[in-house]
Amino acid sequence: METQKWIDKGYDIIVEFAPKILAAILIWIIGNWVIKMVMKGVKKAMTKANYEDSLKKFLLNLLNWIFKIVLILVVLGTVGVETTSFAAILAAAGLAIGMALQGSLGNFAGGVLIMIFKPFKIGDLIEAQGEIGAVKEIEIFTTKLTGLSNKEIIIPNGALSNGNIINYTTEGTRRVDLVFGVSYDADIKQTKEVLMNVLTSNPKVLKEPAPAVTVLELADSSVNFAVRPWSKAEDYWSVYFEVTENTKEALDAAGIEIPYPHSVEIQKEG
Numbered sequence: 001m002e003t004q005k006w007i008d009k010g011y012d013i014i015v016e017f018a019p020k021i022l023a024a025i026l027i028w029i030i031g032n033w034v035i036k037m038v039m040k041g042v043k044k045a046m047t048k049a050n051y052e053d054s055l056k057k058f059l060l061n062l063l064n065w066i067f068k069i070v071l072i073l074v075v076l077g078t079v080g081v082e083t084t085s086f087a088a089i090l091a092a093a094g095l096a097i098g099m100a101l102q103g104s105l106g107n108f109a110g111g112v113l114i115m116i117f118k119p120f121k122i123g124d125l126i127e128a129q130g131e132i133g134a135v136k137e138i139e140i141f142t143t144k145l146t147g148l149s150n151k152e153i154i155i156p157n158g159a160l161s162n163g164n165i166i167n168y169t170t171e172g173t174r175r176v177d178l179v180f181g182v183s184y185d186a187d188i189k190q191t192k193e194v195l196m197n198v199l200t201s202n203p204k205v206l207k208e209p210a211p212a213v214t215v216l217e218l219a220d221s222s223v224n225f226a227v228r229p230w231s232k233a234e235d236y237w238s239v240y241f242e243v244t245e246n247t248k249e250a251l252d253a254a255g256i257e258i259p260y261p262h263s264v265e266i267q268k269e270g
Helices: 002-048 053-078 084-100 102-117 157-162 188-200 233-253
Strands: 125-128 131-138 142-147 152-156 165-167 173-175 178-182 212-218 223-228 230-232
Touching: 002 053, 102 131, 102 142, 102 157, 131 152, 142 157, 152 157, 173 233, 178 233, 188 212, 188 223, 188 233, 230 233
Parallel strands: none
Antiparallel strands: 125 131, 125 165, 131 142, 142 152, 173 230, 178 223, 212 223
């Protein structure tokens, strides 16, 4: 008699829960298939939009986990498990993690923005956060630059995305801004010819845009000339140093004096 009672009870449980379990299994199978199709479409869209590999991998994993968690909650709800408490726990955990990782989340958001809007790419020469360097690596939380003296510079993406960024590579060419002072006794026309010859004889100085030499100012002890050659972005420093050196040699050869500070010592007899 007791056995029959337990058999009847088990039968009732099966009758009550079997449809829910079958429905849950069906939802799980269909849900996984839908997630797979959605992830495939998202991956294709990201590839078409030329997302960075690191960003694409991170976002795909994040979306996959979100979809899986939602699917698990739906399946648990289908079999009669109360999911409100689970959702509350997840929300509380997310809030706690967000509070603990505020700085990191800001850097993550900055990394996402950089990878989506692409203000620079690997190899570009940029100036940001008081640093100048070639972009070596763009990661989720930081961007690494190689400085002019071959030092590694690591900048948090949060600060990088919220600050000013100067990209010297985007346009492909750069103007080199130089200033040279000569004596007031020097002939302006001759000086301009000498300086222009220095620019036109340098193969790294571009013909277009054309280089320029103009009188910049009449200073206290010199006439200052603005010398403005253009170069390819990668030749900037070569042009800067070569023009500076060649200018000194050319002015000396032409007998044009480059003034330098003089000090006068006055002694008072006691």
